[in-house]
Amino acid sequence: MSNLQLISESVQKGRAKETVTYITEAIKEGVSASDILNNGLLDGMSKLGVRFKNNEVYVPDVLVAARALTKGLEELKPLMISEDIKPIGKVVLGTVKGDLHDIGKNLVKMMLIGNGFEVTDLGVDVSAESFVNAVKENEPDIVALSALLTTTMSQQGEVVNALKANGLREKVKIMVGGAPVTQTFCDEIGADAYAADAASSAELAKSFVIHKQ
Amino acid sequence: MRIFNTTTYDSLEDFVYSKAKNPVILKNGMVIGGGMLYPEINFTLPTMTINKETMPQILGIYKEIATGICQRAHELHVPGFVAEIETLPPMTFNPQWGIDVCSTVADVLNSYSEKYGYKASVRITPNDIREGDDLEHMWHGRHWDSILNTFEGCAKNGAELLAIESVGGKEVHDEAVMFCDISKSIFALSVLGCKDMGKLWTEIVRIADSTGTIASGDTACGFANTAMVLADRNYIPKTFAAVVRVVSAIRSLVAIECGAKGPHKDCGYEGVFVKAISGIPISMEGKASACAHLSPVGNVASCLADLWSNESIQHIKLLGGMAPTVCFEQLAYDCRLMNEASSKGNDKALFLRDCLADSDSLYDPQAYVLRPDVVLDISKQIMKEKTYYDRAKRGAIATVGILRKAYDERTLKLDDKELDWMDRIYDEIEDMPKTEQELTELMIPLCEKLNPEKYDLI
Numbered sequence: 001m002s003n004l005q006l007i008s009e010s011v012q013k014g015r016a017k018e019t020v021t022y023i024t025e026a027i028k029e030g031v032s033a034s035d036i037l038n039n040g041l042l043d044g045m046s047k048l049g050v051r052f053k054n055n056e057v058y059v060p061d062v063l064v065a066a067r068a069l070t071k072g073l074e075e076l077k078p079l080m081i082s083e084d085i086k087p088i089g090k091v092v093l094g095t096v097k098g099d100l101h102d103i104g105k106n107l108v109k110m111m112l113i114g115n116g117f118e119v120t121d122l123g124v125d126v127s128a129e130s131f132v133n134a135v136k137e138n139e140p141d142i143v144a145l146s147a148l149l150t151t152t153m154s155q156q157g158e159v160v161n162a163l164k165a166n167g168l169r170e171k172v173k174i175m176v177g178g179a180p181v182t183q184t185f186c187d188e189i190g191a192d193a194y195a196a197d198a199a200s201s202a203e204l205a206k207s208f209v210i211h212k213q
Numbered sequence: 214m215r216i217f218n219t220t221t222y223d224s225l226e227d228f229v230y231s232k233a234k235n236p237v238i239l240k241n242g243m244v245i246g247g248g249m250l251y252p253e254i255n256f257t258l259p260t261m262t263i264n265k266e267t268m269p270q271i272l273g274i275y276k277e278i279a280t281g282i283c284q285r286a287h288e289l290h291v292p293g294f295v296a297e298i299e300t301l302p303p304m305t306f307n308p309q310w311g312i313d314v315c316s317t318v319a320d321v322l323n324s325y326s327e328k329y330g331y332k333a334s335v336r337i338t339p340n341d342i343r344e345g346d347d348l349e350h351m352w353h354g355r356h357w358d359s360i361l362n363t364f365e366g367c368a369k370n371g372a373e374l375l376a377i378e379s380v381g382g383k384e385v386h387d388e389a390v391m392f393c394d395i396s397k398s399i400f401a402l403s404v405l406g407c408k409d410m411g412k413l414w415t416e417i418v419r420i421a422d423s424t425g426t427i428a429s430g431d432t433a434c435g436f437a438n439t440a441m442v443l444a445d446r447n448y449i450p451k452t453f454a455a456v457v458r459v460v461s462a463i464r465s466l467v468a469i470e471c472g473a474k475g476p477h478k479d480c481g482y483e484g485v486f487v488k489a490i491s492g493i494p495i496s497m498e499g500k501a502s503a504c505a506h507l508s509p510v511g512n513v514a515s516c517l518a519d520l521w522s523n524e525s526i527q528h529i530k531l532l533g534g535m536a537p538t539v540c541f542e543q544l545a546y547d548c549r550l551m552n553e554a555s556s557k558g559n560d561k562a563l564f565l566r567d568c569l570a571d572s573d574s575l576y577d578p579q580a581y582v583l584r585p586d587v588v589l590d591i592s593k594q595i596m597k598e599k600t601y602y603d604r605a606k607r608g609a610i611a612t613v614g615i616l617r618k619a620y621d622e623r624t625l626k627l628d629d630k631e632l633d634w635m636d637r638i639y640d641e642i643e644d645m646p647k648t649e650q651e652l653t654e655l656m657i658p659l660c661e662k663l664n665p666e667k668y669d670l671i
Contacts, residue, residue: 055447056630057630058393058447058448058449058450058630058634059391059443059448059449060391060392060393060449063391063392064392098302098303100302100344100345102387103387103390103391103439103443106387106391107391107448123346124344124345125345125346149301149302150257150258150259150260150261150527151258151260151261151262151263151301151303153260154260154261154262155262180260180527185260197446
């Protein structure tokens with residue numbers, strides 16, 4: 001079995017130490033960062049993602065795999081920089097102002113990381129101004145907004161408006177989600193996409209960056 | 214401090230809906246747990262922003278909600294009901310807003326009660342705002358003061374039942390649920406949660422005593438219901454959610470130890486264990502809570518209910534009227550049927566209770582652990598231990614054993630990956646430290662979001 005396959009399998013099993021070991025070996029063997037990333041780490045996450053979609057594994061299995069992937073990325077980072085390998089996209093993520101719910105947002109974060117995105121997590125109770133500042137600072141492809149309350153979902157619209165007011169709206173795609181949020185609401189506030197769950201949010205995000213490329 | 218060493222119930226024959234060993238009598242004479250099942254309606258605002266400018270509109274909406282419910286209660290000959298107001302976060306941060314909402318609803322209920330002669334009472338549940346980076350400490354500071362001020366103000370302005378869904382330990386439990394980490398879950402509930410409950414409920418009972426109101430109960434909604442919702446989406450194993458439900462009972466019982474009298478709040482299904490142990494009446498929610506979330510316990514949840522609730526419903530227009538009014542009607546009919554069965558004799562009530570249990574328990578471990586026979590069994594096992602931590606471990610191990618046996622006897626359906634997780638959960642509990650102190654020392658470095666200073670742990 002090649003090191004790339006071993007990396008992929010160790011990620012699927014969530015074995016971070018093994019992932020790092022196999023990456024070290026692959027680097028010594030002269031495998032490129034791009035190969036290790038795409039055919040090792042992301043291949044593992046992708047295969048596990050399919051199993052998750054088919055209800056064969058649970059979220060904890062995916063999260064543990066994402067931890068292994070993150071450890072692997074740390075190991076691979078110097079080589080990625082030297083080969084100028086970039087993440088497939090950048091996302092700024094947060095739960096909107098007045099809302100302290102973070103489980104859904106964290107699930108989305110892990111799914112995005114597992115799909116090769118670089119994620120800046122602003123946390124919970126995040127103001128529209130903080131989203132604007134984070135977009136200026138990180139220049140993401142996507143802004144992802146979470147809200148779980150009927151009385152806070154309107155804050156997603158505030159973020160859209162704030163990005164417009166600061167001339168940033170056309171530079172990012174805006175995704176919204178959360179229990180009370182709907183496609184209709186997404187359309188009303190002028191966001192780009194509504195994601196019904198964490199898995200579909202990652203697929204949506206990928207479609208945005210692929211389309212951009 | 215009340216200490217429970219045994220279950221209050223010993224036999225399944227008197228462990229049934231509408232009857233509690235220690236009923237609660239309200240000022241209007243309504244007896245909860247005295248043989249009559251009453252509806253408890255809960256509602257929330259439609260999509261809107263809450264601020265100083267919108268508060269007059271918000272009060273108008275609450276008045277409209279309460280009026281619709283009261284009118285429907287009259288139309289359906291409902292003998293009595295409880296209306297629960299769960300404040301939204303801004304209404305706890307600004308206690309006067311919550312107090313105004315409470316007063317508005319209570320005024321409508323009082324007016325209709327006088328006019329039509331039924332009994333109606335308000336339960337206030339301030340949103341527990343002790344989360345976020347700006348929280349100074351769990352038991353002092355702005356957040357703490359706002360919660361207690363909301364309680365006190367509402368108690369003086371129409372609320373008779375005081376309740377909360379407290380969040381002590383939730384920052385740890387959120388991660389425990391995502392990773393299905395049972396050790397962390399037990400730490401969050403039986404160490405952090407119980408410690409917080411002791412502090413919080415001592416204060417709530419003091420407020421209740423000083424205002425002539427009733428300290429009722431505290432559900433682990435943010436813990437066990439979070440697990441349930443994730444399990445229902447197939448994100449985490451259902452068996453994990455079932456175990457968390459049982460462990461949450463140890464935490465929720467602390468309110469009763471501190472002097473709360475019930476009715477226990479609706480939205481955490483652990484109330485059945487609290488009833489078995491303490492004998493207080495409980496509110497439960499089931500099929501009518503489909504308006505808020507999927508649950509696998511729509512029928513079995515009513516087996517032991519003394520109030521029958523709907524979780525929460527948005528004030529939106531349906532063909533039959535505004536949604537809270539429609540939902541209230543559904544609750545009223547459920548209660549009418551169950552009270553009719555009781556009126557025909559205890560054996561008929563038990564028959565209905567068992568039908569309700571049997572109709573759900575085959576399909577989901579979360580429903581199975583709510584069966585009255587299982588509740589009594591697990592409660593007795595929990596009471597064999599003295600400390601919260603030991604009770605949590607005992608309850609969790611007992612639950613896994615009972616679920617495994619039910620699966621083997623084909624009285625519970627589980628898929629293969631659930632079985633694997635049951636073994637994992639069991640093994641992890643067996644490996645947990647012997648004492649709470651050891652667990653705490655082990656956990657503090659592992660819990661990224663826990664600030665131990667806020668719990669006086671260091």
